[in-house]
Amino acid sequence: MQPQSKRPALVSPAGNMDKLRFAVHYGADAVYFGGTDFNLRAGSGNFNTEEIASAVDFCAQSRVQAIFLLNSFLHEDDIGRVKEYCSSIKHIPFRAIMISDPGMLLLIREAGISVPLHLSTQMSTLNHYAARFWQDAGISRIVLAREATLEEIRRIREAIDMEIEVFVHGALCISYSGRCLLSRYFTGRDANAGECTHPCRWKYAIMEENREGNHLDIIEHARGTEILSSKDLCLIRRLPEYAHAKVDAFKIEGRMKSVYYTANTARVYAEALSLLDNHDEFARKLPFWRRELELISHRPYTEDLFNEFEGMKGKKSVPTIKGARFLGYVVDTGRDETEIYMRVHNPISAGDTIEAIYPILDHAVRDRKYRVCEIADEGKIATTAQSGKIYRVRFDAPVHEYAIFREKTNSITTENDT
Ligand code: SF4
Numbered sequence: 001m002q003p004q005s006k007r008p009a010l011v012s013p014a015g016n017m018d019k020l021r022f023a024v025h026y027g028a029d030a031v032y033f034g035g036t037d038f039n040l041r042a043g044s045g046n047f048n049t050e051e052i053a054s055a056v057d058f059c060a061q062s063r064v065q066a067i068f069l070l071n072s073f074l075h076e077d078d079i080g081r082v083k084e085y086c087s088s089i090k091h092i093p094f095r096a097i098m099i100s101d102p103g104m105l106l107l108i109r110e111a112g113i114s115v116p117l118h119l120s121t122q123m124s125t126l127n128h129y130a131a132r133f134w135q136d137a138g139i140s141r142i143v144l145a146r147e148a149t150l151e152e153i154r155r156i157r158e159a160i161d162m163e164i165e166v167f168v169h170g171a172l173c174i175s176y177s178g179r180c181l182l183s184r185y186f187t188g189r190d191a192n193a194g195e196c197t198h199p200c201r202w203k204y205a206i207m208e209e210n211r212e213g214n215h216l217d218i219i220e221h222a223r224g225t226e227i228l229s230s231k232d233l234c235l236i237r238r239l240p241e242y243a244h245a246k247v248d249a250f251k252i253e254g255r256m257k258s259v260y261y262t263a264n265t266a267r268v269y270a271e272a273l274s275l276l277d278n279h280d281e282f283a284r285k286l287p288f289w290r291r292e293l294e295l296i297s298h299r300p301y302t303e304d305l306f307n308e309f310e311g312m313k314g315k316k317s318v319p320t321i322k323g324a325r326f327l328g329y330v331v332d333t334g335r336d337e338t339e340i341y342m343r344v345h346n347p348i349s350a351g352d353t354i355e356a357i358y359p360i361l362d363h364a365v366r367d368r369k370y371r372v373c374e375i376a377d378e379g380k381i382a383t384t385a386q387s388g389k390i391y392r393v394r395f396d397a398p399v400h401e402y403a404i405f406r407e408k409t410n411s412i413t414t415e416n417d418t
Contacts, residue, residue, distance in 0.1 A: 170253020
């Protein structure tokens with residue numbers, strides 16, 4: 001395989017400001033995030049106009065690209081609000097804005113916003129004629145459909161001179177390019193307006209039509225099953241092949257996922273991208289990267305959407321795997337370097353030994369174990385820190401301001417707890 005002249009950029013999800021900061025510090029080249037409206041993750045933290053401006057400012061200082069999402073599909077009644085929204089953000093110097101709806105493209109340009117436009121995977125681009133159509137319409141980067149095979153990506157690359165981005169990691173929709181009405185049908189919340197409730201991952205039962213309430217169990221194991229659910233994408237092993245196809249950017253899915261997921265996927269893929277031309281080192285580090293990706297909450301991994309659908313025939317059980325419990329992360333430093341303020345995600349107690357992960361710098365992994373020496377809740381000493389709050393925590397050794405804490409487990413759950 002020839003060396004890469006230009007390595008692809010790593011594009012990480014940023015569901016809120018904390019996730020954005022951690023994605024940046026753990027190695028992302030670009031982050032994508034949405035405002036309070038018109039993006040496809042209504043349930044993620046999202047940013048108001050002031051937060052958007054400060055996120056873009058933080059990205060500029062960190063030399064990371066800020067990609068803003070205006071990628072929902074618009075109804076007639078949305079048009080007036082989009083005009084107002086565009087006018088409220090037109091002064092913000094995004095690196096790019098991502099859209100799906102062609103109407104949004106026109107509305108952005110009508111508002112006088114001239115930043116480069118990226119096209120979302122939701123538009124299901126699978127051939128170079130479609131890509132050329134979008135290029136003529138003013139799109140500079142296209143996120144190909146997740147259904148595009150490596151061979152198709154290669155052929156599209158050969159035929160066009162615009163930027164190409166592909167997903168390399170994260171959840172897959174069972175429906176074509178995420179165009180799906182399940183959530184709207186069951187709950188009234190429309191996936192195409194960013195409100196998916198993930199019903200493809202719920203538990204289902206079969207019922208004979210004359211025996212109401214007599215649900216036939218289709219569970220294959222004690223924890224249930226989700227018959228429609230797909231696996232998660234993970235292309236870490238195949239990054240060199242995708243990079244060789246001259247893809248410009250690799251994207252990680254998951255704005256709704258945790259700070260821990262955001263940071264750990266960023267550090268793993270960032271290091272892998274930095275070693276694309278060093279085949280021996282890439283092969284040597286691959287087991288570590290795969291182990292780390294096993295330690296985030298995920299469904300069983302797959303490398304190929306099409307092949308996976310073939311392979312899924314007759315399969316019924318797709319549990320979520322959590323190799324590690326996410327305990328919390330540093331939100332501020334304390335009175336000395338052994339003390340921090342920690343946003344707690346799962347409970348910890350004084351005396352616990354927990355692990356911290358850190359960004360990988362110069363290919364050195366500095367992850368280490370700490371003992372929790374003291375916990376304080378609003379000035380009062382506590383024995384346990386509960387999830388969802390910020391505590392002052394003292395450890396037995398210095399802690400870096402970008403530490404993320406976890407505890408390794410081997411649990412399997414059918415819930416989608418990230
Ligand atoms: S219900 Fe499942 S398949 Fe449908 S949009 Fe949501 S995640 Fe995708």
